[in-house]
Amino acid sequence: MNSSNPIIRVRGLQKTYQTGDVPVQALRGVDLEVPPGEFLAVIGPSGSGKSTLFHILGGLAPPTDGDVWIGGQNLRQMSESERTELRQKEIGFVFQKYNLLPTLTAKDNIAIARSLAGIQEEPPGFEKILQHLGIQNRLNHRPRALSGGEQQRVAIARALVNQPAILLADEPTGNLDTANSEAVLDILCQLNKSTGQTILMITHNPEAAAFADRTVAMRDGKLQNI
Ligand SMILES: Nc1ncnc2c1ncn2[C@@H]1O[C@H](COP(=O)(O)OP(=O)(O)OP(=O)(O)O)[C@@H](O)[C@H]1O
Numbered sequence: 071m072n073s074s075n076p077i078i079r080v081r082g083l084q085k086t087y088q089t090g091d092v093p094v095q096a097l098r099g100v101d102l103e104v105p106p107g108e109f110l111a112v113i114g115p116s117g118s119g120k121s122t123l124f125h126i127l128g129g130l131a132p133p134t135d136g137d138v139w140i141g142g143q144n145l146r147q148m149s150e151s152e153r154t155e156l157r158q159k160e161i162g163f164v165f166q167k168y169n170l171l172p173t174l175t176a177k178d179n180i181a182i183a184r185s186l187a188g189i190q191e192e193p194p195g196f197e198k199i200l201q202h203l204g205i206q207n208r209l210n211h212r213p214r215a216l217s218g219g220e221q222q223r224v225a226i227a228r229a230l231v232n233q234p235a236i237l238l239a240d241e242p243t244g245n246l247d248t249a250n251s252e253a254v255l256d257i258l259c260q261l262n263k264s265t266g267q268t269i270l271m272i273t274h275n276p277e278a279a280a281f282a283d284r285t286v287a288m289r290d291g292k293l294q295n296i
């Protein structure tokens with residue numbers, strides 16, 4: 071990926087959900103550029119469109135209008151299988167609701183993300199990340215035997231195992247106590263500094279946003295610099 075161009079570029083993004091009687095305009099013209107290696111926080115009230123933006127940036131849902139370029143590639147111009155490959159190899163996702171596979175242990179949830187990315191071995195230093203996340207003793211459990219905060223930390227480990235160029239994290243500390251939140255934010259900062267990983271982190275928590283290089287705010291489906 072070219073280092074001088076934005077690794078994430080968004081132009082005129084709009085999303086309208088048509089599921090109920092009344093259409094919901096979740097995104098109303100979002101523009102954003104994230105340079106490679108930036109740690110960006112996205113804050114904003116509940117319902118302002120943060121998770122909608124997260125799903126569209128990762129190619130998990132199509133916009134109603136507008137474009138997203140990841141590493142210079144326009145998601146709209148890629149085939150579904152090209153978008154899947156991009157997701158598996160270049161992007162790590164931490165979902166707001168974790169999305170762990172219920173029938174697999176924590177360890178296998180992490181391993182499957184790695185093997186889908188075509189990586190044979192855990193990356194160097196991954197054991198340390200697991201330790202720092204405090205989940206190394208919980209790896210043989212299935213998600214239903216884990217607390218919400220433990221599931222969240224497994225989801226973070228899963229997102230990091232393929233050493234993605236871009237980490238998209240939707241409220242990664244949303245269910246964590248102060249000590250675990252700090253551990254997670256420390257890991258993200260360290261990876262950002264040491265590997266140049268680009269991070270887009272959605273958060274309600276101003277203390278978490280303070281770890282980022284820059285913060286933007288979502289209000290009623292639009293982004294504002296703050
Ligand atoms: N699948 C969907 N179908 C219909 N409406 C949706 C859907 N997903 C989100 N919305 C609506 O779009 C708007 C934005 O939702 P979104 O989940 O993006 O907000 P958010 O900023 O992530 O909120 P939170 O902080 O509570 O997670 C809300 O009004 C929501 O009800």
Ligand SMILES: [Mg+2]
Pocket residue numbers: 120121122166240
């Ligand atoms: Mg959300």
